[in-house]
């Protein structure tokens with residue numbers, strides 16, 4: 001898919017849902033922690049867990065030095081707290097050991113691909129967390145965040161193959177996003193996620209109300225199948 005096509009998808013979604021521009025962002029470490037908690041977890045649940053974590057540990061050094069069982073108790077409610085608690089603690093300690101402080105501001109000067117690779121070296125950190133740290137935070141770097149909703153829409157749309165992984169979708173969008181800045185990618189993520197949650201859920205997509213219905217492969221194929229069924233009946 002070409003950049004113009006991606007832009008037209010963005011414009012259709014913006015026409016339907018409005019433009020999204022968010023000036024206030026978390027600092028990169030807070031976003032990193034929030035995205036860590038948000039893996040496979042509803043947004044509201046992870047937001048609550050992040051708020052509890054920040055109240056319990058007002059500085060990130062306190063979290064890095066806290067017993068794992070205590071962290072796990074604070075973040076209870078998110079998915080896999082027993083894995084996230086030690087992984088989070090280990091990641092923060094690693095940042096401190098390597099950089100002298102728990103601070104990710106240095107990533108502002110790094111190329112996106114290097115920043116992603118550095119973050120993904122932490123256990124439990126995949127492309128989604130790494131890209132969210134770079135794009136959603138005050139770093140505002142051009143990296144596209146692919147979650148399960150975004151991936152489902154991109155697959156149905158045939159933007160990526162039916163078995164594509166989040167990393168494949170990241171590569172496909174970034175390759176087609178010539179001319180997109182960090183804010184455009186931020187908006188595209190939230191629009192596609194919203195579409196995946198509302199019109200295009202796992203079960204029974206509501207294509208009739210979807211702003212992409214006339215250019216979506218799944219929709220086009222379903223339309224063709226319906227025409228064939230009707231003509232079978234008529235014949």
Ligand code: SF4
Pocket residue numbers: 153156157199200205206207208210211212213214216217218219
């Ligand atoms: S047309 Fe249907 S299948 Fe395609 S993206 Fe929209 S809701 Fe999903």
